[in-house]
Amino acid sequence: MMLKSPQNKCIVCQAPLVGRRDKRFCTDSCRSIHHQQSKKDLPPIVKSINQILKNNREIMTDLNPDGKRTLSKDSLLRKGFDFRYFTHLIQTKTGNTYYFCYDQGYIIFEDGKVLLVKQEEKTN
Numbered sequence: 001m002m003l004k005s006p007q008n009k010c011i012v013c014q015a016p017l018v019g020r021r022d023k024r025f026c027t028d029s030c031r032s033i034h035h036q037q038s039k040k041d042l043p044p045i046v047k048s049i050n051q052i053l054k055n056n057r058e059i060m061t062d063l064n065p066d067g068k069r070t071l072s073k074d075s076l077l078r079k080g081f082d083f084r085y086f087t088h089l090i091q092t093k094t095g096n097t098y099y100f101c102y103d104q105g106y107i108i109f110e111d112g113k114v115l116l117v118k119q120e121e122k123t124n
C-alpha cells in the first residue's frame with residue numbers, strides 16, 4: 001500500500017513548509033506569484049473573456065444591491081456591460097430566459113427594460 005507523501009515544500013520557492021499539512025506556499029507572496037503565473041498560462045482569449053464576465057458581474061452587483069431591480073438596458077451599457085457574454089442560461093416554465101454571469105442574472109424585456117436578479121444558493 002502506498003501512502004501519499006505530504007507536500008512539505010513550497011511549490012514556488014521550494015522552502016520547507018511548517019504548520020498545516022495542506023499548505024502549499026511558504027508565504028502570501030509565493031501564493032500570489034503562483035496565482036499570477038497560473039493566470040499567465042491562460043490563452044489571451046480566455047483571459048479577456050474572463051475579464052468581461054467578471055466586469056459584467058461587478059456591474060450587476062453594484063446596480064442590484066437588493067437582489068431584484070428593473071432598469072434600462074442603456075444604464076447597463078453606459079457602465080460598460082457586454083451583453084454578448086454570460087456564463088449560463090436559466091429558462092423559466094413560462095418560457096422566459098434569464099442570462100447569468102455567475103450568480104448575477106438578467107432578463108431583457110421587449111421595451112428595452114432589464115430586470116436584474118440574483119441566483120439563489122441551491123438548497124436541494
Ligand SMILES: [Zn+2]
Pocket residue numbers: 010011012013014015025026027030
Ligand atoms: Zn515560497
